Amino acid sequence: MSTSKSHSPSRPKSTSTPPSKSKPIMIIGGVVLAATLLGVASYATTKPSSPSASSGAAAEVSADPSAGVYPELEAYARRDAADGLALGRADAPVVLIEYADFKCGYCGKFARDTEPALVKRYVDAGTLRIEWRNFPIFGEESEAAARASWAAGQQGRFWQFHKAAYAQGAKEKGFGKERLAALAQEAGVPDLARFTRDTDSAAARAAVSKDQEQGYSLGATSTPSFLVNGRPIAGAQPMEAFTEAIDAAARAAAAKKPGPKA
Numbered sequence: 001m002s003t004s005k006s007h008s009p010s011r012p013k014s015t016s017t018p019p020s021k022s023k024p025i026m027i028i029g030g031v032v033l034a035a036t037l038l039g040v041a042s043y044a045t046t047k048p049s050s051p052s053a054s055s056g057a058a059a060e061v062s063a064d065p066s067a068g069v070y071p072e073l074e075a076y077a078r079r080d081a082a083d084g085l086a087l088g089r090a091d092a093p094v095v096l097i098e099y100a101d102f103k104c105g106y107c108g109k110f111a112r113d114t115e116p117a118l119v120k121r122y123v124d125a126g127t128l129r130i131e132w133r134n135f136p137i138f139g140e141e142s143e144a145a146a147r148a149s150w151a152a153g154q155q156g157r158f159w160q161f162h163k164a165a166y167a168q169g170a171k172e173k174g175f176g177k178e179r180l181a182a183l184a185q186e187a188g189v190p191d192l193a194r195f196t197r198d199t200d201s202a203a204a205r206a207a208v209s210k211d212q213e214q215g216y217s218l219g220a221t222s223t224p225s226f227l228v229n230g231r232p233i234a235g236a237q238p239m240e241a242f243t244e245a246i247d248a249a250a251r252a253a254a255a256k257k258p259g260p261k262a
Contacts, residue, residue: 005103005235007087008137008222015116069252074230076214078131084153087119090131093253094246096128097227099215102145102175104223106236111166114239118246127250132158133211135223144199145175146208151198152189160187229253 015053077095078120080086096118100107115130122128134149145165152161164170164186173179177196184195215225219234226233226242231248233241 004104005237006222006224010250017262051261063232068232069230069249070232071230073218073227073232076227077129077229079129083131084156085132085134085150085157085158086129088123089126092123092126092129094122094128094229094249095131096242096246097131097133097225099133099211099220099223099225101134101136101138101142101220102149103136103138103171103225104143104173108166108171108222109169110224110236111162112168114236114242117239118242121243122246128246132162133215134208134213135215135220135225136208137221137223141175143198144177144209146211147201147204148175148180148184148195148199150207151195151201152184152187154198155191155195157184157187157189161189173233205227 018205039227046047053087078086079090081090083090098110100110118128119130123130132149134146136146147215149158149161149165152158161183164183165175170183180199181196189195215224218225218227220234222234224234224236228245229252231245231249233245
């Protein structure tokens with residue numbers, strides 16, 4: 001039984017050459033060297049040799065504010081105040097970018113067990129912003145769920161849809177059209193007819209494709225994958241991995257602020 005903390009597709013929908021079986025990553029030619037780090041982190045932290053190695057993965061996230069941080073990756077944060085798929089202040093000192101798939105069990109585990117605590121501890125305090133990136137890698141239903149989540153976001157109900165879609169046992173029910181409509185209703189999407197139109201729209205497909213290609217450009221082929229102010233974290237790691245990364249990023253951001261003029 002695998003102890004992996006992330007899910008990888010058998011055939012990633014990338015336009016690049018498929019990855020070899022010996023590594024769950026593929027770095028696209030011409031991408032800056034820093035972009036390889038997420039793929040390397042995916043291999044290192046989601047393929048432990050034993051349960052003890054898995055639990056020790058969090059220790060690899062250093063408390064040093066500069067360790068493992070790459071400015072090239074930090075620039076992927078959009079900080080768009082109108083982004084319906086983001087949570088928290090656009091000017092928050094720390095941005096956590098999450099690349100995830102609604103059919104991914106480990107993404108669901110993170111959504112249920114870790115993310116709410118991060119929201120309460122950091123987002124509500126104004127320290128953290130969470131930016132979602134749809135990264136569907138498990139076929140047509142993944143793509144459909146991604147578009148539906150975007151459609152819910154157009155009516156300000158993305159995070160409610162996210163909660164419903166990641167509820168315990170939700171993915172086992174599938175993401176067919178009727179099921180997606182039921183999730184939208186559960187999420188409180190006010191205009192279900194618009195939701196259906198938006199889900200099937202060219203705009204939804206373009207938005208999902210943009211997120212997906214960004215993830216592949218970083219070397220990610222498994223879910224969930226994260227960036228915390230330019231620091232890669234792969235897999236549904238323990239809470240401590242995220243708190244250490246966020247705390248370090250917050251300290252680094254505070255250090256960069258100019259002091260009061262004399």
